Amino acid sequence: MKILRNSLKILVVLIILFAAFGWYYKITLEPKYAGELVIENLKEEVTIYFDDIGVPHINANNQQDAYVALGYVHAQDRLWQMELIRRIAAGRLSEIFGKDLQRVDQFFGGLGIEEAANKTIANLDKTSPSYILSQSYLNGINQYIENGKTPLEFNLLGIEKEKYTLKDMYNVFGYMSFSFAVAHKTDPLLTEVKEKLGASYLEELLSVESKYLTINKKSVPKEINATISNAVNAIMNDLPVSPFIGSNSWVIAPEKTKNGKVIFANDPHIGFSQPSVWYQNHIKTPDFEIYGFNIALMPFPLLGHNKEYAYGLTMLANDDLNFYIEENNPDNSLEYKTVNGFQKYKFREKTIHIKNEPDTTFQIKVSKHGPIMNGLIEHVVDERPIAMHWIYTQLPNEMLEVSYGISHSKSLSDFKKAVSKIHAPGLNVMYGDAKDNIAWFSSAKLYQLRDSLSSKTYLNGASGEDEILGFLPFSENPQAINPDKNYVYSANNQIDTVRGKLYAGYYQPQDRAKRIVEMLEQKNNFTKKDVEEMIYDVKSSTVSEISNNLLKYVDKSKLSPSEKMAFSILEKWEGTYLKSAVAPTIYNRFLYEFLAATYKDELGESFDLYINSQLQDQALPIQIDREKSVWWDNVSTKDKIEKKEEIIHESYVNAILFLQNQLGENVEGWTWNKVISVEYEHAIGKAGGVLRALFNVGPFETIGGNEVINNQIFKLDSSGIYKVNAGPSTRRIIDFSDVDNSLAIVPTGQSGRVFSKHYKDQAEKYLNGEFVKMSINDADVKKGKNVLILKPKKE
Template identity: 50%
Template structure:
């Protein structure tokens, strides 16, 4: 008995010591938000005040010192995120996660982002102020790597910390640029539809630009092969391999003084980005005698993509222009390493790459490049077939001045200086939104655009010898869509179609008019906007289009076929205002109905794989409204039935009844249980949270959440046969700047400021975000200096 007691005591001591050791270990991994540190190459002392949400307010005597401190504090909260983002473009994910990511690494290496980054860095001027500040930022990151605690993810994955260099900044920007593009998901799919089904099927998809939609208006007072299907699948797999943010859409509007209660500009912006943990933006407020900026930073990029101070504010949405093209190449029948050019058969460039793989041998692979770009055959296992397809992407083909642009935007003092930097953004295509304390409001579409003849369809893979020429006729920046102080007294962007460019409706992958139409309908009649009403608008969950879709479809319902619950549901839908609140039953019924409508209309022609690819495209979202009133679409007939030709009425009725039956199966026959909160949820996934045992520690959520895709509060999801809608992307921040009271401007992040799971700021904004709440973006120095957490950096002796 005494022996058992002794063993029990020993075991208790061991467990206690283990808990103490683990506690000490965890404590050492937390970010330091207070105390003193020495920082190499610092000229003067820098004070970093952390507010109640862990946001650093950095006060330095010069910009280099401030950016050096920024690099350090950014790294201590987001080093793991920095590490992942810089690895994507250079093909370094397999080294962390193993063999499952080899296909993803091959794909991104073939895009040529890392090669383009090397070329750019080899040509930079080391004395450019933007480069000097970028290197100071990297110095701060690297000192944290040398001296700070190692994030827990490095222990779990077994990788070593390595210093950051300028190429890493450009690689992260390159990944960001690629994640904007929709051509990879769209062009191969549309080419397959045209080749296998015919042009009439393509015409009924409404993929082109349209005059029958809500345009963003210009106002400037100044001068068929299997390979096609599999390519789309390869892109989807590459982008979905990990919980890493993808840049997908956005809202922004800027209201001129004539329409605001206090006679000052109000600026609103909520970029829509794929949800992940940590969330994409790191907020930081920098103050020096010559520089002031409250900015939103991407991990590993020194200059903010969104920012404001007392003089001006800027933000972005995605332009959705088409800057990627695909070309068929014709191989020499006698030599597969040659292809047909204007000058006869010429050699492909053969590119050799090596991928390091965790717990396995390194992988050697090669791919071919034509004059158009990389040949995608063989890049990923899904891409097979004999007909070569090359990809041409503006981003890797032109001189990269994006860092110059971001430096210029963040250091501009007025609209003239601000606009000078915009032509330096050649890709990705962005809508840059602007407002200032002088009363100016503006929207600028930034990208290197070029003339596209009406006879060229850029949404199809070009046949050999056809398509856009290599030497494109470039347009000057002043020909880009833009609006400066329009007579409407507001500018906006919701990824919808812009007005004409150079006399044509410029091809792109624009999202439907839903959000744009709602934004305009709210802004136009109201002339007393303030911070409160703007914050209500940015969390608006009403669809201005979907009640019309229901009205169009309901005309074709045969009520004699409907069950009691079916009759209840359609009666409610006919009175629905499009409100996506948590209690909405109509929202649930509508989305089930639309999924079955899409499935019954398109899956018979496309098969399961292509149908799922179709559901991931922007044009699918644009298609729903016009399809709802197109009784003569060729798609209505089910090609698998040989004894009947189905029409719109058949498909609409079948789909509605299937939707009702599926809801009864999932939630019972009491319609009151079919609430939106039961099917629409949000969870912020961490890459390591994919391991079930670690999910609750690394992931944030899930939470039921109001909103939906293509309402202003754009909580987007993909359709699938589950009937449950896991929100995958949405507002990466909601921020509103009121120039009548800049110091009380407001914002929110989806989870928290820190990417360190041991930080108190890892998830402290998550429920506020779900509830549509905000917090202050502090800029008042006296208020900031009341902070209890102050981290002081001193020059290292």
């Protein structure tokens, strides 16, 4: 008994010591939200009020001090995120994660992002406000590195902290630009469809019908294995940082609002991760104010507002990346053919440092069109040299000036001038102001190719006939300012004509755009509450029509009672993705079976890539309409030519059989919440176990689905389980009749520090469609209980 008592005493002591150690470790890693700090390079004292969700409200007497402060607090909440994102374009992930990410480093290291950054930085105006304030921001980050608390992730992975430079900032611009691009996923696939299956297969995939387009109008037989696109897609999936995907935005003019002032809404769609993509902050000086949403290592917000105007963005989805087939000199593989004779390839050498492994060095061969992809991606079997021509690295980069300009504009005219400098990625930039103006600008360096040339398959690099003929002036880009319909919107949908024809791109299907227009056309007295409900909407404007068009070809007389019940549920579906709905579960499995039966025999390993592309989304309703199609025939059944009716009926029966095996015989129990979920994964939490429980947020049930306004993006595959991997990275609503009470929400929380109370304090609200206030009123801001004073260091 005595031994037992002593053992219990020892156990209690150990528990107390462990708890004390955990408590001490936790408080030493929490961000500092209150108190005083002495900071170098400040001219005057800066006061930072942290609100209830951890957003810093920075009050300074000049902008340089404000941006030093922003860099410091941004780093204390998001230094780990900064570290990850700066390493991607530089090819430095293997240093911390090991050889598994070597192929990612080799790919990004070869794209020319760093070389483009060096060229841009060498030509920057060192006296410009954007340069001076960027250096102040970097100074704040680097002071935190010197004096602040090291994030847990650095300790776990043994990372030495390094100071940040402008080059790191430009590497982030480069990564962001590449993740917006779509051509690298589809151009190689389409080229192989054309070359291995024939032009008729390609034409059906690329055909467009106007009845399936909501156009953003301006006012003013061999198996396919697309090795490049499959490899790049796998690389993007391996990244520990979120890729940029899509977005919604709409701005309502005073004539359509109850209070007679502009209402602005925006929810950019980005891959989900933890921490959340955006860092909220509010800067106020005597001559400047902005409430912004910043990406890691970007001093100027890409989303923002103040009492005078609001702005945001969606992905334009224009084609700013092309592939060229080069032709080597048969007598000298170091040269390639041009219209002016053979030209020498340029060579770049890169070294990758790999954790616990020897360094590896590789060489990039570069033509005038760009890097040769055969050397950058493993398993590229095409014997022809394939060069990637990317507008981002080909033209001067002014993104620092752009981001400064849009956040510091004094008028709509200033704002338009700033967005006109965007070259890549292409963006739909949305605008609304207190003076009753609304605007949409498609902002990119649009270009012209010769007539009839498609940029969606490989171009001829040797002939000289497939080169860009010229870039269009910004005045010709589709845009709208105060249009008669009294609203502007964007959902990554097809933009209006350029020089008499629709401009080519990788636009999303009309689903979200159509739904936005439907809802905006319903009334002329919108309130902020109406827009809150609209931005959380989960009704598709197209899927009920698509599913009913498929059901027309299902022979009901041959169905079992369970199959008939499922048929009835799907037939009556209005397209709403609620947790308790059964129809979405049936529809998505039916859709998968239909796509597999139609395309998988020809596409082979590239099938999963195709069915999760915007190309498939665009082609789907058109394909269902076709009575005759080269895709209907199953190439594996040589003695039989399949008909559309047979394919669709069999797909439906297979879908119901799958769901019975997955979810049981009770059709009414096949609710959407049983197959869809969302988890916000941290790069370290992906390891699973205790690390998953500590770092990840979720999993949760969710409402929504692919291509509804509350876009919960998942990959359709054979599993029948839909893990949401992307969606609204923030939801923002600014009502200029009550701008002090504007609203926002992010998926998890403001802080990236796992022990901060703001690590995941917005998660439940986000999932429920709730919002928190974006305070810019002085009285509200100064109610904050946590106040951090930054004092200048005395000489």
